[in-house]
Amino acid sequence: MTFAYFDCFAGVAGDMVLGALLDAGGSAEVLRSGLAGVPVDPFELEVTGAERGGIGGTLVRVRAERSHVIRTWAYLRGALGEADLPAQVRDRSLAIFARLAEAEARVHRKPVDQVHFHEVGAVDAVVDIVGSALLLHDLGVTEVWASPVATGTGLVRTDHGMLPVPAPAVLELLQDVPIYSGGVAAELTTPTGAAIVAASAGRFTDLPPMRVTAVGYGAGTRQHDELPNLLRVLLGERTEDEAAGDGGVVLEANLDDMTPELAPWVLERLFEAGAADVWFTPIHMKKGRPGITLSVLCSPGIDGVVRELLWRETSTLGVRGLPVRKWMLERRVIAVSVPGGPGKVRVKLGLDGGRVVNVAPEYADCARLASATGRPLKDVMARAQAAALAALDAEDRAP
Numbered sequence: 442m443t444f445a446y447f448d449c450f451a452g453v454a455g456d457m458v459l460g461a462l463l464d465a466g467g468s469a470e471v472l473r474s475g476l477a478g479v480p481v482d483p484f485e486l487e488v489t490g491a492e493r494g495g496i497g498g499t500l501v502r503v504r505a506e507r508s509h510v511i512r513t514w515a516y517l518r519g520a521l522g523e524a525d526l527p528a529q530v531r532d533r534s535l536a537i538f539a540r541l542a543e544a545e546a547r548v549h550r551k552p553v554d555q556v557h558f559h560e561v562g563a564v565d566a567v568v569d570i571v572g573s574a575l576l577l578h579d580l581g582v583t584e585v586w587a588s589p590v591a592t593g594t595g596l597v598r599t600d601h602g603m604l605p606v607p608a609p610a611v612l613e614l615l616q617d618v619p620i621y622s623g624g625v626a627a628e629l630t631t632p633t634g635a636a637i638v639a640a641s642a643g644r645f646t647d648l649p650p651m652r653v654t655a656v657g658y659g660a661g662t663r664q665h666d667e668l669p670n671l672l673r674v675l676l677g678e679r680t681e682d683e684a685a686g687d688g689g690v691v692l693e694a695n696l697d698d699m700t701p702e703l704a705p706w707v708l709e710r711l712f713e714a715g716a717a718d719v720w721f722t723p724i725h726m727k728k729g730r731p732g733i734t735l736s737v738l739c740s741p742g743i744d745g746v747v748r749e750l751l752w753r754e755t756s757t758l759g760v761r762g763l764p765v766r767k768w769m770l771e772r773r774v775i776a777v778s779v780p781g782g783p784g785k786v787r788v789k790l791g792l793d794g795g796r797v798v799n800v801a802p803e804y805a806d807c808a809r810l811a812s813a814t815g816r817p818l819k820d821v822m823a824r825a826q827a828a829a830l831a832a833l834d835a836e837d838r839a840p
Contacts, residue, residue, distance in 0.1 A: 465676050536774075
């Protein structure tokens with residue numbers, strides 16, 4: 442079992458993922474032969490060495506004529522479904538493109554099957570996504586984690602005109618993922634790169650204890666003065682005893698003089714600062730006054746930031762901290778269709794050693810579907826869970 446950690450200190454793009462995995466030992470022959478089974482327009486794959494900030498890496502370029510074919514998600518889904526690929530590679534590729542389709546649908550406010558892909562539907566993006574799935578399979582990667590993702594700042598020119606960075610689709614794809622600008626006025630993370638890492642990584646956190654067997658650097662096409670434009674991937678195995686859990690800190694403050702109207706504001710600021718979880722507990726304080734305990738779960742590296750935010754945004758005069766251990770299931774997201782409903786519903790899977798132990802439909806997607814169809818929310822959630830279980834059963838039966 443191979444563990445992969447994507448270090449996105451300069452963001453992530455599809456070609457950078459290919460370069461990093463090839464640089465870490467992935468087979469260029471497996472990549473080329475696997476891509477030959479994908480029904481797309483003709484292209485050439487150019488793999489060369491490159492240096493960014495004094496660090497050598499691998500640069501991958503896809504040479505293809507720009508196609509004027511309008512590609513919808515339905516078209517791409519059919520093309521990839523018929524591709525001559527290993528089942529795991531095909532499923533991962535479809536899952537990545539499904540994330541892209543759903544993100545674009547939310548940005549453009551249209552049904553997911555009607556989404557027209559532009560940059561992300563081009564030949565190079567199909568090559569990046571299927572190629573990444575091929576190389577992860579070739580390297581035997583069974584678990585992926587990633588660092589917080591640098592996005593860049595400023596504006597970027599697209600087929601839709603000038604868009605802010607991070608691009609709207611990137612923000613949709615990286616919801617619930619820790620992101621930061623990286624201090625570079627450029628697009629560091631593309632929708633394709635964001636989709637690959639969002640669909641593949643079970644956790645976004647600091648580098649865990651691991652025994653490294655290979656390191657790869659995937660070079661981006663541009664040079665940045667502020668940092669080397671590279672995606673780094675570490676391959677190996679995690680060495681920490683999983684029974685011990687991961688380290689964390691719970692910071693708490695008792696409050697009896699803060700207006701309740703401030704609570705949602707404080708909660709949002711804490712999540713923006715990188716808190717893993719925030720909750721309020723009603724308590725009775727001295728002199729019988731009702732109050733709340735504000736609890737924040739965070740990594741030890743940001744406890745100082747959290748304390749400073751609590752001083753600034755709440756009325757507390759003191760904060761206490763307790764070291765804790767965290768045990769988290771590996772996470773995966775699949776999209777399923779609910780009979781009689783438009784669009785897809787995302788379902789979160791919790792895995793223990795590769796075995797699915799929890800299946801949880803995404804509330805927002807189920808609520809949207811319940812509103813659109815007039816069905817009870819509990820019925821939509823039950824049907825989404827049943828569809829996810831059926832999809833998992835089909836995966837288990839696949840050769």
